[in-house]
Amino acid sequence: MRWKADQLEHVPCDLCQSHSDVLFHVRGDGMKVVQCSQCGLVYLNPRPKPEFIRDLYQQQYFENPGGNEGIGYSAYIEQAAQPFTFYAMRQRLRLLGAYVRLKGANCLEIGCATGEMCCVINRCGGNVLGVDVSEEAVAIARKRYPHLDFRVATVEDLPESVQYDVIFGFELIEHTLSPKRFMKEVAARLRPGGTVVLSTPNLECGRRVGFDRWLGFLQSFEHLYYFTPDTLSAVAETAGLTMHDWYTSGGNGIVEDTKPVSRYPRLKRVLSRVGLYNTLKTLHLALARPKIVFERQGKQHNLLAILRRSQKH
Numbered sequence: 001m002r003w004k005a006d007q008l009e010h011v012p013c014d015l016c017q018s019h020s021d022v023l024f025h026v027r028g029d030g031m032k033v034v035q036c037s038q039c040g041l042v043y044l045n046p047r048p049k050p051e052f053i054r055d056l057y058q059q060q061y062f063e064n065p066g067g068n069e070g071i072g073y074s075a076y077i078e079q080a081a082q083p084f085t086f087y088a089m090r091q092r093l094r095l096l097g098a099y100v101r102l103k104g105a106n107c108l109e110i111g112c113a114t115g116e117m118c119c120v121i122n123r124c125g126g127n128v129l130g131v132d133v134s135e136e137a138v139a140i141a142r143k144r145y146p147h148l149d150f151r152v153a154t155v156e157d158l159p160e161s162v163q164y165d166v167i168f169g170f171e172l173i174e175h176t177l178s179p180k181r182f183m184k185e186v187a188a189r190l191r192p193g194g195t196v197v198l199s200t201p202n203l204e205c206g207r208r209v210g211f212d213r214w215l216g217f218l219q220s221f222e223h224l225y226y227f228t229p230d231t232l233s234a235v236a237e238t239a240g241l242t243m244h245d246w247y248t249s250g251g252n253g254i255v256e257d258t259k260p261v262s263r264y265p266r267l268k269r270v271l272s273r274v275g276l277y278n279t280l281k282t283l284h285l286a287l288a289r290p291k292i293v294f295e296r297q298g299k300q301h302n303l304l305a306i307l308r309r310s311q312k313h
Contacts, residue, residue, distance in 0.1 A: 002029070002030070003031070003048055003052070007048055007049055007052050008046040008047065008048060008049065009046055009047065009048075009049050010045060010046045011043075011045055011046070011047060013036035013038065013039060013041050013043070014041065014043065014178050014179055014180050014181075014225070014235075015036065015039050015041045015179075015180055015231070015234060015235055015238070016036060016038050016039040016041070018036050018037065018038040018039070020036070020037040020038060021034040021035060021036050021037055021045060022034060022035055022037055024042055025211045025217055027044075027217045027218075027221065028217060028218045028219070028221070029221045031044055031047075031221065032044070032045060032046070033045075033217070033226065039231070039234065040228075040230070040231060041225070041231050041234075041235075042203060042225070042226040042227075042228075042231070043224060043225045043226065044223070044224045044225070047224055050177055053177070053222070053224075054133075056222050082116065085116045086116060086119075086120060088292060089116055089117045089120040090120055091292045091294075092304070093120060093121070093124060095247065095294050095304075096197060096306070099195060099197075099244065099245065099306045100165075100166050100195050100197070100306075102121060102124040102125055102126040102166070103124065103125030103126070104125060104126075104127070105125075105126045105127065105165040105166050106126075106127050106163070106164050106165045106166075106191075107121050107126040107127060107128040107129070107164060107165065107166045107167070107168065108128070108129050108130075108131070108155075108158075108164040108166075108167045108168070108189065109121070109128060109129070109130045109131070109167075109168040109169070109170075110131055110132075110154075110155050110167065110168070110169045110172060110186070111131075111132055111133075111169055111170065111171070111172040111175075112130030112131060112132045112137075112138075112141060112150060113132055113134070113137045113141070114137050114140045114141045114144060115130055115140070115141030115142075115144055115145045115148065115150060117130075117168065117170065118130040118141070118145065118148050118150070119144075119145050119148065121168075122145075122147075122148055126166070128148065128149070129149045129150075129151065130148065130149070130150045130151070131150070131151050131152070131153040131154070131155070131157075131158070132150070132152065132153075133152065133153075133154060134152070135152050138150045138151065138152045155182065155185045155186055155189065156185050158189055160188045160189055162189065163189060163190065163191040163194070164189055164190055164191065164194060165191055165194050165195070166194065166195050166196075166197065167186055167189065167190055167194070167195075167196045167197070168196075168197050168198075169186070169196070169197070169198045169199075170197075170198070170199045171199055171200065171201075172198070172199075172200075173198055173200050173225070173227070173232075173235075174200050174201060174223040174224060174225045174226065174227065175222060175223060175224060176224070176225070177224070179225055179227075179235050180235055180238050180239075183235050183236055183238065183239040183241065184238070184239040186239065186241075187239035187240055187241055187309060190241075190309050191309070192309055192310065192311050192312060193308070193309060193310070193311045194308075194309050195244075195306060195307065195308055195309075196236075196241060196305075196306075196307040196308075196309070197304070197305070197306055197307070198232070198304075198305045198307065199302055199303060199304045199305070200227050200232065200302075200303050200305075201215075201216040201220070201223070201226065201227075201253075201301060201302065201303065202227070202228070202229075202248055202253070202299070202300065202301055202302060202303035203216070203226045203227055203228045203231075204228050204229070204299055205248070205252070205253040205299055205300055205301045206226075206253060208252075208299050209252055209253055209254050213254050214253050214254070215253045215254065215301060216253065216301070227303065229243070229246050229297070229303060229305070232303065232305055233305075236305075236307050240309060240310065241307040241308065241309055242307065242308055242310075243305060243306075243307055244306045244307060244308045245296070245297075245305075245306045246296075246297060246303060246304060246305045246306065247294045247295060247296050247297070247298065247303075247304045248294070248295050248297075248298040248299060248300035248301070248302060248303055248304065249292055249293060249294045249295070249300050249301075249302045249304065250300050250301035250302035251293075251300060251301055252300070252301065253300070253301030
């Protein structure tokens with residue numbers, strides 16, 4: 001997507017409010033990524049105005065193959081991908097078992113999309129609420145998992161009087177207009193001693209493999225912020241949360257063609273014209289079930305952070 005000048009706005013650093021930044025990288029869509037000269041936070045500047053950002057998260061966002069204008073995902077809508085989605089979520093929860101107890105816990109997933117993670121949390125014994133800003137995604141979640149509670153809402157819409165033991169937010173904080181405000185809203189709904197689990201692309205992976213090759217700058221152009229473990233920890237601390245531990249997964253973050261169909265451009269074009277490409281791609285992913293390797297404080301593409309709130313209220 002190419003933004004017009006009147007659709008963009010300049011913003012200060014969300015973490016320290018400094019207006020001093022330097023060019024960090026130019027993304028694949030031509031948008032400028034900058035780094036705050038004071039605290040080191042990396043973010044898009046200028047960025048689309050809020051009203052245009054909201055329009056991105058409609059039904060087509062969850063039906064987009066991701067390579068089309070670099071925005072959106074198809075795996076949520078495609079039921080063929082559900083086996084892999086469940087597999088990936090179970091792997092995450094197996095890792096997190098050392099940090100959180102789900103059985104009987106009051107859980108919240110922010111950005112639940114079509115509800116697969118909520119379903120897995122429920123199967124592990126957690127009482128879970130899933131919220132998402134997309135009406136279309138929530139409608140699908142309710143249809144797929146009618147026994148669970150899903151709402152069209154942001155975390156700010158939820159009452160602070162209801163406290164959660166564990167709050168999940170996967171691939172979410174990089175989309176927010178203000179990560180600092182988002183983290184404070186999350187912390188306000190977390191019981192003392194509770195745990196927040198967040199995931200986001202790991203900027204350190206991009207630094208390691210080269211930003212011109214890194215997936216984080218070549219697609220997902222709706223992302224507004226880019227975090228290292230240090231900057232994510234700094235944002236969490238403003239809300240009274242501490243980084244208890246973190247892991248990385250997702251490989252080297254380099255765009256690699258692991259889908260057989262994609263190796264044949266003409267076949268890909270034909271399948272796309274008849275509406276079969278996304279289905280075959282997600283089916284291949286579901287059947288392949290690539291091994292998910294978690295490295296404690298590693299350098300892989302996805303950063304998974306475990307944050308804790310003090311026992312003191």
